[in-house]
Amino acid sequence: MHGLAFDIAHFLAGGMVVASFLLLYQDRLYALIHVFALHSLVLALAVGWQAAVQGAHHLYITAGIALVFKAIVIPVALHRIVRQLGIHRTLETVRGVGRDMLAGTGLVALAILVMLPVTATADALAREDLAFALAVVLLGLLLMVTRHNAVSLVIGFMSLENGLVLAAAGARGMPLAVEISVAFSVLIALIVIGIFLFRIRERFDSVDMQAMDTFREERRR
Structure with missing residues (x-):
């Protein structure tokens, strides 16, 4: 792959890294969900372009799954969960957004x-795709580590999985059965997480991980 095709693939893979930084930058829950939808949209475009230039038609299915489920269905579901649970909309970070961005730069x-x-x-x-994909995975892990809210942990996990899909597409794809099983695993995980969040809300009246740690410490006393 050379010329314009290479540049477009490079641009889309780099766009996922930029979207991962945008995830780290957000301090509002709804904005985080919107950026995750953008993250998944860029993934769908990147995988779709890889399908076109590699002639790997099964990657179009992967791109379609990312577009429909990750860019549309999952963000809408998370919106409803946040609204129904009345979750606090501001996200607290462990060290602050500025330090998170610096740490993210180091991970890239x-x-x-x-x-x-x-x-x-x-x-x-x-x-280059594998380097970008590893950067996306590491930034997803950083998002999970630096946010207290349980919903942000879910988004961090799914952004990490987006990086794995990008790596598989750049490395000449993966078997279609694996792609479909991964997609359904993510959907099942979302359902389980939704139920889990409702149960947490009923029990602790919060989905803030720090509040749960405080409650656990009080129980020990």
Whole structure:
């Protein structure tokens, strides 16, 4: 892959890293859900473009799953969960957004330094896509670590999974059965998480992880 096709693939993969930084930047719950929808939309475009340039038609199904379920169905479901539970809309961070962004920059640099030497024998597009994908995975982990809200943990996990899908598409795809099973696993996880959040809300009157830690400490006393 050379020329314009390479540039577009590079641009879309890099766009997912930018979207991951936008996830880290958000301090409002609804904005976080909206950015996750954008994150999934960019993933759908990136995988769809890989399907076109590789001639891997099964990747169109992966792109369609990302577009329909991750960019539309899951964000709408999370909206309803947040509204029905009356969850506090402001997100608290462990160290502040500025420090999170600096830590994210360091993780992106680490992903590039680790992945490019390991994939030295691969083609240029696969090398860069894998580096971007690892960066997306690490930023998803950072989002999960630095947010107290349970919903943000869900979004961090799903953004991490988006990075894994990007890696699979850039590395000449994965078997269709695996893609479909992953998609259904995510949907089942969302249903379970929704039920879990409702139960947490009923029991603790909050979905803030810090509040639950405080409650656990009081119980021990």
